[in-house]
Amino acid sequence: MLASTHSAASEPAETLTVMGGGLVGCLLALYLARHGHSVEVFERRPDLRGSTTVEARSINLALSDRGWRALEGVGIAEAVREVAIPMRGRMMHDAAGQLTFQPYGQAGQAIYSVSRAGLNRRMLDLVEQEPNVRVQFNQRCQHVDVRRRQLELRDETTRETRTVPYQRLFGADGAYSAVRAALQRTDRFNYSQHYLDYGYKELTIEAGPDGSWALEKNALHIWPRGQYMMIALPNLDGSFNCTLYFPYEGPNSFAALQTPAQVRAFFAEHFADALPLMPALETEFFANPTSSLVTVRCFPWTYADDVLLLGDASHAIVPFYGQGMNAGFEDCTVLAELLDRHGNNWEALLREFETSRKPDADAMADLAVYNFHEMRDRVADPRFLLQKKIEGK
Numbered sequence: 091m092l093a094s095t096h097s098a099a100s101e102p103a104e105t106l107t108v109m110g111g112g113l114v115g116c117l118l119a120l121y122l123a124r125h126g127h128s129v130e131v132f133e134r135r136p137d138l139r140g141s142t143t144v145e146a147r148s149i150n151l152a153l154s155d156r157g158w159r160a161l162e163g164v165g166i167a168e169a170v171r172e173v174a175i176p177m178r179g180r181m182m183h184d185a186a187g188q189l190t191f192q193p194y195g196q197a198g199q200a201i202y203s204v205s206r207a208g209l210n211r212r213m214l215d216l217v218e219q220e221p222n223v224r225v226q227f228n229q230r231c232q233h234v235d236v237r238r239r240q241l242e243l244r245d246e247t248t249r250e251t252r253t254v255p256y257q258r259l260f261g262a263d264g265a266y267s268a269v270r271a272a273l274q275r276t277d278r279f280n281y282s283q284h285y286l287d288y289g290y291k292e293l294t295i296e297a298g299p300d301g302s303w304a305l306e307k308n309a310l311h312i313w314p315r316g317q318y319m320m321i322a323l324p325n326l327d328g329s330f331n332c333t334l335y336f337p338y339e340g341p342n343s344f345a346a347l348q349t350p351a352q353v354r355a356f357f358a359e360h361f362a363d364a365l366p367l368m369p370a371l372e373t374e375f376f377a378n379p380t381s382s383l384v385t386v387r388c389f390p391w392t393y394a395d396d397v398l399l400l401g402d403a404s405h406a407i408v409p410f411y412g413q414g415m416n417a418g419f420e421d422c423t424v425l426a427e428l429l430d431r432h433g434n435n436w437e438a439l440l441r442e443f444e445t446s447r448k449p450d451a452d453a454m455a456d457l458a459v460y461n462f463h464e465m466r467d468r469v470a471d472p473r474f475l476l477q478k479k480i481e482g483k
């Protein structure tokens with residue numbers, strides 16, 4: 091922790107507005123509340139704790155050290171650890187079904203598989219226990235007037251629109267942020283977005299009949315195939331969440347797989363050892379959406395001393411480095427340290443936040459794209475395999 095020059099307790103509390111009750115928005119609300127502020131969170135979706143539809147696509151995320159540190163900062167790491175599965179390395183599946191294990195680090199070191207929905211639900215529980223945080227669901231931000239400091243919110247259930255003033259606004263509303271869209275209309279705001287020619291699709295490896303894991307549980311499984319790949323992360327119930335990263339166009343691509351028979355034949359040829367473990371393959375392949383992969387860069391991340399973008403809203407990255415959420419969580423750790431040091435001197439705080447975090451976010455974005463090439467291609471290169479070979483499972 092950085093040395094504290096301001097006592098947060100001596101500063102007058104403010105009412106702060108957080109747009110987005112996702113992973114970063116929830117953690118941010120906890121940090122701001124623990125610094126004595128009242129926090130109002132607006133979330134576009136319904137409360138996912140009461141909804142089964144919201145959770146229909148429950149993907150898993152890899153939680154690493156920078157994420158754990160951020161969770162520890164508000165005392166919720168232990169609760170999350172109970173539902174996290176350590177992955178001690180990559181398990182490579184070659185085309186012949188041969189397995190090779192590549193450890194991530196020294197003995198005991200791991201990254202952790204956590205359910206996005208489970209983590210978000212847990213964090214909403216904790217947020218709701220804070221007396222000075224209020225979360226309002228089904229509230230879509232349609233527009234932000236940064237000069238008047240006003241939000242236009244649409245209630246997704248009644249379809250009514252209202253204007254709400256804010257004192258200070260934190261945009262944690264993800265890669266397609268409405269708060270960022272408002273900053274994009276201000277002078278000298280730099281913005282770029284870049285899509286890969288690849289999309290991704292979520293699929294499932296089922297648990298064995300006795301509820302056990304059909305593949306090694308404590309590993310991140312990868313089927314690298316040069317121009318594309320599939321990965322799988324373990325779930326607590328014995329199943330695995332798979333993600334197929336695949337070109338949109340070309341001979342082996344989403345465009346080329348148009349029928350259930352084509353999908354089955356493709357998997358039989360390229361992912362033969364996984365296919366018998368995926369009984370719902372064809373159904374899922376056509377029912378689940380094909381989603382795109384975007385990198386967003388922008389700067390500044392602030393407007394005056396009353397708007398700040400965090401998480402994917404300021405730095406959305408492709409998922410191959412497993413660091414998007416972790417970097418967003420680290421935003422919260424850094425912001426908390428600056429709150430300790432600067433108290434309510436928001437101008438100094440926001441300037442230091444954006445100038446110190448931006449180079450890290452850019453480096454992460456570059457590494458994420460680099461790691462795509464490594465994961466789909468280089469990890470299968472025999473020269474890269476210095477790890478122990480495992481015959482069969």
Ligand code: FAD
Nearest residue numbers: 110112114134152231263264401402409412413414415416
């Ligand atoms: P989000 O999670 O997108 O949350 C934004 C919230 O704001 C949502 O709840 C949304 O409903 C709400 N919202 C959006 N617009 C509005 C609006 N107009 N009004 C009100 N509310 C709004 N990261 C990792 O660290 N490890 C991984 O292994 C990993 N794997 C990934 C795999 C895939 C396939 C993908 C796509 C991403 C992965 N990531 C991973 C990245 C991670 O998902 C994101 O970085 C993380 O979710 C960002 O959190 P966030 O809270 O900033 O944004």
